[in-house]
Amino acid sequence: MNSRIAACLLVALSPLPAAAQQRPAVVSDEAFRVCGDPANMPFSNRDEGGFENKIAELIAAEVKLPLRYFWMPQGPGFVRNTLGTKLCDVIIGYASGADPVQNTNAYYKSAFVLVTKTGGPLDGVDRLSDERLKDKRIGLIAATPPSDYMLRYGLLPKAKSYPLIVDRRYDSPAEAMISDIVSGEIDAGILWGPNGGWFARQASAPLTVTALTHETNGPPMSFRITFGIRHGELEWKRRLNELIAGRQGEIDKILLGYGVPLLDDQDRPITKPRS
Template identity: 25%
Template sequence: MLKVTRKKWTGLCISAPAMLVAVLFAGTSSAQQVAGEIPASPDTLRICASANENPYTSKDGSGFENKVAQIIAKAMDRKAVFVYTEKPAIYLVRDFLDKNQCDVVMGLDTGDERVLTSKPYYRTGYVFVTRTDRNIHIKDWEDGQLEKLVSIAISVGSPAELILKAIGKYETNMNYMYSLINFKSPRNQYVRLDPSRMVNEVIQGKADAAIAYGAEVGRYVKASSVPLTMEFVPEDRVADGQGKTIEFNYSQSMAVRKSDGEILKQIDAAIAKEQSQITKVLEDEGIPLLPIES
């Protein structure tokens, strides 16, 4: 069974060949390396990242977590070394951090039990994305406007799926939802829906709305030539059918191995020192931010 978190599935997944990108950029402030080539060093901060997980990380360095990692490494007086894999980010802890292929993984839920997590460096939540000209504003999960939404773009296995089940809109939306991933079965495997596609579905009018994690879609909402509205989903507490409350807002941290408490102290100090610069990166990305909970 897979554990659902704000943007990642963790647990048992089918295996896939790992293609690791090895391109060294000499003379820059960071480098890309094949896992296992760079030993731990007090002069470097090895960051394991997915090569194709925009808007979070990308091997071209354009991901917002690439930029945050650079800020942290510089504040720690270390050189940022990115260890990229073609695997999705859900595998980074199990296959890379736990195997000492890197020192840190970006953007895990604060308090993730598998690791030690830093103080949070941002907090955001699930949002509704709609065309502004539709004038859709959902006040609560019983809002009459929800009844008028025929197609809603969501990621399979996300809190967005859970809420549709809880409010009785899952069955009517299911065929559309699965069409976005070409009807692949998500059982015991990870099937990622490109967040840019969710936003494009709204732009093109194929979806009445998207319910997505703010960090995933902020970039694409901001870049849209069609005016879009992005609003946090209602905060009212809804049970998921098994007696558990569906959570929509999450604080995000950097993660290290449980044995790396000293590195964590340095990371926490770097976050505290550079929080304003980190926040600017996130705001420039278009991520809707919530107050960070201590």
């Protein structure tokens, strides 16, 4: 669960004290300084195995600066204690329109997804209004946008809720949901696209991941993801926008390699890197 998909997707830990690390003054010209979560796969981790880590490597190479991280678990105060204290200069994934940061241009768009057993009775379901879901037990992360649609279609009474606020070093609701789908504890699950795509690939049984792009008249189910930087740093924003545009195809390749369900501006699937 990526905590930067507005308030809906918060993965919480209380912020660690920033005073323990030195505080440079402005955007660094000595390193590409990234604000990162040390335990938030598939996005990032301290071993730099997430797709945001790989994108950061790509951008650092382009600007010809060493890559340096300031690690802090995401949660309340994450922006304030990272970008706000100038300990780092960019958050690699942040939802477009989120007020705490200045957004660059979006470098990908994804949506919440429905995860089901491949070859099962829910094959082909691509919207929560489908009658085949009426008597099914569906997993969802508490307090995320799909909850509104689940309520509208009468799917909440049988639903299994998974916690939104967790310490990802010790708990992973997305992995637990995927395991429950495989075991038959639940019939289907709804996850933020990058989580659903990644963890479905790790499952012990074949799973199908379907973007929920047909839900309307409610909270958004798809989000454009940007780099997040400090407000007022317009030259930094311009430079990052140039880098995103110039390396979009390579960014897409990284994202697709991690199973991220990518969408274009009309919510159509992107299945190969854009040129």
